[in-house]
Amino acid sequence: MNLPPALAPGVTDPRTQTCSTAELGPLRLDCGVVMDRVTVAWRTYGSLNADKSNAVLVCHALTGDQYLADPHPVTGKPGWWHTLVGPGNLFDTERYFFICANVLGGCMGTTGPMEINPETGKPWGLSFPVITIGDMVNAQALLLDHLGIEQLFCVVGGSMGGMQVLEWAASHPRRVFAALPIATSYRHSAQNIAFHEVGRQAIMADPDWMGGDYLLHGTSPHRGLSVARMAAHITYLSEVALHRKFGRKLQNRTNVTYGFDADFQIESYLRHQGSTFVERFDANSYLYITRAMDYFDLAAENGGKLANAFKGTQTRFCLISFTSDWLFPTQESRAIVHALNAVAANVSFVEVESDKGHDAFLLDEPEFHRTLQGFLDGAAEQRGLG
Amino acid sequence: MNPSQLRFDLRMIADMVAPKTRVLDVGCGEGELLKFLRETKKVDGRGIELSMSGVSGAVRQGLSVIQGDADTDLKDYPAQAFDYVILSQTLQATRNPREVLEQMLRIGRHAIVSLPNFGHWRVRLSLLAHGRMPVTSSLGFAWYDTPNIHLCTIDDFADLTEAIGAKIEKGIAIDSSGRTRAFTPPDWKANLFGENGLFLLGNK
Structure with a gap:
């Protein structure tokens, strides 16, 4: 993508024409930098109920974006999880309110290295501060504050999205009723x-x-x-x-x-x-x-013991891995399960048989989808969502 | 859920569980016992199951179940995390039954164990009269493809509970026609006529 550094006045940015944006902040980054304002670009599907208890935050992977279910404004291709989202669908838009925000550091409208640094009037480029998964999550937390949502019914995501789910559950435990980290890890491996x-x-x-x-x-x-x-x-x-x-x-x-x-x-x-x-x-x-993924290590952030990240958690977890995923192999999910067991958390875990590799979480895998559905239904019942 | 819909042996296990307790069912299948306990006794249940289809079936019913097994997945739970840890018809298939039993009593205040009795008269007769490894209704495998690698008799099991310092709070022998009899080991009748043994264990 090579958009002009500064869009001419009056020209609408194609990347954010079909989504919402807001200037939020301040955001204190893990590297120590404080960003006074950050732009967050997000897309929602379904509607928020009266007591704001049906919000589901979907966290996208490395090269994903906020266009979860509708066509990508640049490529015109269907949204990356469009098969799951819709009325009566697994991600039922008649029941839940889905929020998907472009991550901090991204390039689809949320503040990142290709946006203009207000102090210099030039694109940030490499002067953009190095960000972490925690920073991405904190930017999303600002968005929830902006939307007036205190607690999410569920946070779900695969791969880097799953890292955000884990970070959400660890650093904002009271804001997460249910967590669905898929095909992910609590720390990026040397191979990755x-x-x-x-x-x-x-x-x-x-x-x-x-x-x-x-x-x-x-x-x-x-x-x-x-x-x-x-x-x-x-x-x-x-x-x-x-x-x-x-x-x-x-x-x-x-x-x-x-x-x-x-x-x-x-x-x-x-x-x-x-x-x-x-x-x-x-x-x-x-x-x-x-880089943000490389830096992610939820165990190291908690004194070297992953279980510490989840001490006292009331969140219901469901972890899913895939047999042929060698990028985020099952043993990584299993380590998270063991840490959650160590704090007697409420956790489910399935290793789905699939030969489709890491990408299985984006593809049609009936057993995976049945598990997602079952967990969401069970959690919704507990949360009192009809 | 009606009690009569639950498999006979699971119903007997369910009878041993007090209401409103925390239960871990090891080898829970699709979670029928956990579901029954949740609905009839308001139990806070968790499960461990080896097969993907079992786990996903259980998760679909809103149960919290992880894919894993008794040999590897008990050690991470904190001590006394549960009121009951249940292991039904599985101890004989674990790699290290002693350690599994010790872990169950570490993480649970009670353990509930059911197992096929290798001292049952049909088993003894098969070996004595025919000189063959027994294949019976509760031990339905040929020697070369059986998952049951650590078979024992009811008395053997009682010895193991003694060795690890556990207390048998209840012993029930179930004969081949489903009749039950409470006993306190050693009990030669239970060891001879019980096709299955069911035990409620506690820490001494």
Whole structure:
């Protein structure tokens, strides 16, 4: 994505035309910086009930955004969880009020490195402070204050969204009635930090990155960002799923070409994933958000003992992992379950059999959806939501 | 939920549980006992179950159940977290029954254990008369594919409770036609005619 640094007056920002925005703050970041005002861009589905008890906060993953269920304003593609959301659907908009906000550091309207720093009149670029999952959650908490919602019925999210769910439950326990962290971990593993570093280095190695100032120079590090996305995309799949979908099949040809064209379908697929991603995502946002995930370690934040993060919690938890997810393997969810057991928390946990890898949480997995539904129904009954 | 809808052995376990207590059901399947206890005794129940279908079936009923097993998932709970920890027809399939039983009595004030009795006369007869590993209604597997790796008799189990310093508060022998008899071990009749044993244990 390469929007002009400052939109001309009177021109509506396409990224936020179909959602809400508000200036909130101040926000004290973990790095020590205090941001006086931050913009949060969010989208809601359904309506808030009279006693404001039916709000569900959906936390998006690394490259997700607030467009949960309606078309993405830049790409026109359906929302990332659109199959779940709707009247009478699993995420029933007649029953619950769904809120999905673009994360702090993101590039879809919430304050992030591509927005204008009010002090300089220029895009933040690398002068944007380094943010954490905790900062993202605190920005969302400001949004809840703004909306007048004291307690969320549920916080749900997969992958980095799941990290936010855990952070919500740990640092704002009284504001979370039920928590649904999916395909996630309480801390980013060495392997995952390693993959992120490959992605960041790919971006920074692109000469068009210009030390982070590409918006000022009118360039775009799309090659670096595209490589970052290609490498990351592999980690979201599984060997079995790749083999089933592509195998060694050739792309529109009957023989290999003895060259470096995309001979194989998998190469063509990854190149396509990379090139479509750069249309909608900002390279510096990718650096900042991956860093926030790397820094996440809920155990370290609590004296090295994960259970301390949840001491005395009254929140009902349901954790879900997938058998073929090697990015956030089941053992990570199990460690969270054990920590929750140690404080005698109310917790459910299912490892869903799927060969679709980490991305399974975004795909049609009937057993996963049945579990989501069952947990939400049970929690709604406890909360007195008819 | 009507008591008659609940499986016979689960109903007997349910009878041992006092109302409004905290219960952990280890190997809870789809949670039928937990659901029954919640509805009839207002019990705050949790479950552990090995199979995905069992867990998701239980979660669908609004129960709090985690996927796991008795050997690995008991050690994390704090001491005395529950009033009852239930293990039905599973102890003989655990890798380390002694440790499992010790953990149950650490995290619970009581343990409720039911198990197939390897001292039952049919089992003895099968070995004595035919020289074959017994396959009976409560032990329905051939030796090479049985999950039951740590079988014991009612008396053996009573010895184990003694060894770990537990107290048998109630012992019930259930014969092959479902008749029940309360007993205090050692009890040769229970050990010979009980096809299954059911125990309520407490800490000494």
